[in-house]
Amino acid sequence: MRPFRIRLTFILMALIGISMIGAGITMAKLFKDSHISALEENMSREIKLLSGTFQFTDTDSPGAVSYYTEQAEHIAKLTNSRITFITKDGKVIGDSEKNPLEMDNHSTREEEVLAAKEGIGRAIRYSDTLNREMLYVAGAVVSDQGFDGYIRLSMALNAVTEGLNRAWMIMAGGLVLLFIAATFVSYKVASSMTSPLEQITRVARRITDLDYDARVPMNRRDEIGQLATAINAMADSLQAQLKTIRDNEDLLQSVLDNMTGGIVMINAEGEIALLNRAAERLLDVKNSEMAGHSFKELKHHYELTRLIEEGVSRNEAVHEERSIYNPTERIVRLDGVPMIQDGSNRGMLFLLQEVTEIRRLEKMRSEFVANVSHELKTPVAAVKGFAETLLGGGVKDEKTARSFLQIIYDENERLNRLIGDILELSKIESKRAQLECSPVHLIEFFDSLLETLSKVAEKKNISLNATVPEELFMEGDEDKLRQIFINLISNAINYTQDGGSVNVNVVNGQKADGTETVVFTVRDTGMGIPRKDLPRIFERFYRVDKARSRSSGGTGLGLSIVKHLVELHHGSISVESDLGIGSSFILELPLLQEGSH
Incomplete structure (x- = not known):
């Protein structure tokens, strides 16, 4: 870092020198301009003063040149400047420095042209008469005594030049002293800058080597301190971004692992790059075993492998269904899309979804x-x-x-x-049926219900009874509960021979998670249901005894409606039956409905 310190010292000295020279030039120009401007203002006032106090005479008279020359010499001694009287047509009729008769016509001189237009004219130029640079100020004057022309004052700019030369000498001396001081100060400044920079450089190299715990131990408040703070903030940001990337990777892995659809990624070389858990379960393979191997090694899924091969070879989207056996037949929908990035083929991505249930x-x-x-x-x-x-x-x-x-x-x-x-x-089924829950006093509910169905039971001489705890209440939609039990009890009556019985039993219950429930059992002494029909009795239009069902006016939808209404109450229903003995329908409904209290 030492060569850097030396270079920095020279740079600082050069900047100081350039700044000093620039400031000196600017100050010199300002000094000269302000001094000349002040002289012009003073000379303009003197001209105005002369035009008001001077005793003018007719410029065409015989002694006019002598008169104005004498007066010019007299005034020049008083004002310490050169005085010239000039007629309107540019003829010099009096001058304090030279014989007017030997002087050129002044009608084209800059100061006279400006004075003719604006009343006062100014100009700076080299005087051939006096051999020096002069400041000229001319004023247009018209007198009743016969003078119509210009009074011109001129002054040498030697004083201004001498002042500037003195300023340059002072500035040069100051610059030498400043350079000496700047050399010492610049080296100290460079040293104070490079030492922490070396420390910052070392930390930056550690961060480059992926050591994101590296920090610059610095508490300065200057620019170096700000740089150290920025380096530390960058390390914090990189560390946070790395954590975010890792978290996102974990989240993406979690998403892939918990997707219900299988993901199979095939790279451009035809190798399996990724299998998620759903794909592992569906295909009965392991990602760890298949990663890096050709997809063609999925040999026991021939139809699926052939479909994948078609998509990979054509590099086109695939949307097909195939059956696989693992161990039973399962219908799988396969959707494949090419992975194109920056115009290059990165392989194919396949989504496998089991659609057997659909x-x-x-x-x-x-x-x-x-x-x-x-x-x-x-x-x-x-x-x-x-x-x-x-x-x-x-x-x-x-x-x-x-x-x-x-x-x-x-x-x-x-x-x-x-x-x-x-x-x-x-x-x-379309979820448009909403529960309108209210407290239901179950003993009153079943008394009313059995009274409605008693006439039907009496026709077949069937005993109809309900055993319900007297103080038992539950929350539910009373109309839908009535629909459930009318269907169940009516079915029991219809499928029970004359002289049989139908009993309803209601008791308190409790699930394994502690949720309080009410258990309803509708038991009849009817013909019973064959064991092979039990899994299907809640299907729509499924009938065990089609002839009896049609003769009784049944639609084949009653039990399906019951099952859906029970599930709407967040309950469950099951059936137990013995041929020739009877059937029991067991319902378990929550004592309190979710969201109703």
């Missing part, structure tokens, strides 16, 4: 539409057939006609119930 739901939706069409077609066909028979006049007997009309009415009612159930189910 396709199953689409199949269920298609079957639902087919079932709805079939269920709607049956009552419509019956209504149409009996109506055509009546309209055709083929039925003469009034009793037969009334029975036909009754059938039409019953089928119409069945059609209304079917459409109502379909709309209700659609509303629930």
